[in-house]
Amino acid sequence: MTLTFPLPVSAGSKVFELWRELDRRFAESAADRLDLSPARLAEDGISLRELRCGYAADGAIVVERSGFYQSAGLWTNNPSATHMSAGLIAGPDGRDHPRRPAKPVGGFYERFDREAGASVGFEVLELEQHLSLFHRWQNDPRVAFFWEEDKSEAELAAYLTARIDNPSVIPVIASFDGDPAGYLEFYWGREDRLGAYYDAHPFDRGWHGLIGERRHLGRRKTAAWIRSLTHFLFLDCPMTEKIVGEPRADNVKLLRYTDPLAYRKIREFDFPHKRAALMHCDRGDFFATVRF
Known part of the structure; x- marks a missing residue:
């Protein structure tokens, strides 16, 4: 099975490939965080908003393991249920x-x-x-x-x-x-x-x-x-x-x-x-x- 991801986060895009790299680096290390150069993101035209899982600190872009595996878009194409329809149902x-x-x-x-x-x-x-x-x-x-x-x-x-x-x-x-x-x-x-x-x-x-x-x-x-x-x-x-x-x-x-x-x-x-x-x-x- 190969998932089809909706645009703009499509397989093969710059941010998708960066997520794959981060997944590999986390898997190969015991690190709980990885630091990225802001220049790396600038070269690839990736914003912090698109990265989803990083924040700026001490001149670097910090990606924490826990945040990465909760927010990177590598594994599911199902939109996250961030908004529920108004109203309650009697269960x-x-x-x-x-x-x-x-x-x-x-x-x-x-x-x-x-x-x-x-x-x-x-x-x-x-x-x-x-x-x-x-x-x-x-x-x-x-x-x-x-x-x-x-x-x-x-x-x-x-x-x-x-x-x-x-x-x-x-x-x-x-x-x-x-x-x-x-x-x-x-x-x-x-x-x-x-x-x-x-x-x-x-x-x-x-x-x-x-x-x-x-x-x-x-x-x-x-x-x-x-x-x-x-x-x-x-x-x-x-x-x-x-x-x-x-x-x-x-x-x-x-x-x-x-x-x-x-x-x-x-x-x-x-x-x-x-x-x-x-x-x-x-x-x-x-x-x-x-x-x-």
């Missing part, structure tokens, strides 16, 4: 929430993960294109043990249609180097069933996920897609300060990835259908500790 259990922005279309995130040695890509699930794949994954006993959705194609089509039609949920196909690997659901925590089990803030985001293709299992790739999806959810809305989750409390294989990726276990609680672990990931912790 479940009386929990009001902001009117949500339009969902992305097609491929909307791609990032080369150096630890996994592969590009992680996200695209919006299309029922006609992905239903048979989703059906096969859900009927794998390994997946069915946790998801409990080992059903017919017709039943799963109804499941996916409900999520496609829900403005607070994005059903996603995750890939490695363009090869479909698994399924994700991104949701707004306030509107989700989880919102009734903790102090849900209006812009909390959450996710469910599975790796359906066994060839894409393993520590490095699992860490890569969790790192990437968390990155996207923070990029997608600057008001989002927390990512939440509720995996099964006995899903030891998944929970072992949480600490290195800045997730922390708040407590365990009981859903009607499972014992769950309430997980939180704070924006500041994620960008301060996770290396890309």
Whole structure:
């Protein structure tokens, strides 16, 4: 999958190539900041506004690691939800929430993960294109043990249609180097069933996920897609300060990835259908500790 970026920040532009250089330099060093010469920006005709992630200090243009990975335009072509439509919507259990922005279309995130040695890509699930794949994954006993959705194609089509039609949920196909690997659901925590089990803030985001293709299992790739999806959810809305989750409390294989990726276990609680672990990931912790 190759993302198409909207003008004026198009792939191959001067600012895009500078972002790629900064991404490489951060990856090759332990530095938390890089200094650029103002002359370098002047030569390329790049303003501080176009750079997005730098500021002037002591005769240099300073780019901090945390700010770079929150604002550079390398990884997603989905416009950041900086403005929500006016008005509140009455949500479940009386929990009001902001009117949500339009969902992305097609491929909307791609990032080369150096630890996994592969590009992680996200695209919006299309029922006609992905239903048979989703059906096969859900009927794998390994997946069915946790998801409990080992059903017919017709039943799963109804499941996916409900999520496609829900403005607070994005059903996603995750890939490695363009090869479909698994399924994700991104949701707004306030509107989700989880919102009734903790102090849900209006812009909390959450996710469910599975790796359906066994060839894409393993520590490095699992860490890569969790790192990437968390990155996207923070990029997608600057008001989002927390990512939440509720995996099964006995899903030891998944929970072992949480600490290195800045997730922390708040407590365990009981859903009607499972014992769950309430997980939180704070924006500041994620960008301060996770290396890309």
